Amino acid sequence: MTTATADETTFTARRLTVAVPGVREFQRNYEAAVPDAPADKIAELVQRRAPWAEMEALIEASAPYAAWFSVDQPSTQFGSLGNP
Numbered sequence: 001m002t003t004a005t006a007d008e009t010t011f012t013a014r015r016l017t018v019a020v021p022g023v024r025e026f027q028r029n030y031e032a033a034v035p036d037a038p039a040d041k042i043a044e045l046v047q048r049r050a051p052w053a054e055m056e057a058l059i060e061a062s063a064p065y066a067a068w069f070s071v072d073q074p075s076t077q078f079g080s081l082g083n084p
Helices: 023-033 039-047 052-062 074-081
Strands: none
Touching: 039 052
């Protein structure tokens, strides 16, 4: 029988912390500003493995304001995988 050992890896993550006036008020404001996601259309795109550009177009068309995408650099979180 072999014994598995655990390794610990430490990495840096960036976090943006924003003060809010109150949890419920923030929730109401957030939900009023963010449109419902078109889950059925998203599921259809996922099912047929549509190109990412189609997902971006759907989200942009569904949002009443400009759509912004934020992407983390995976290697800052998963650098230990060796594929930055």
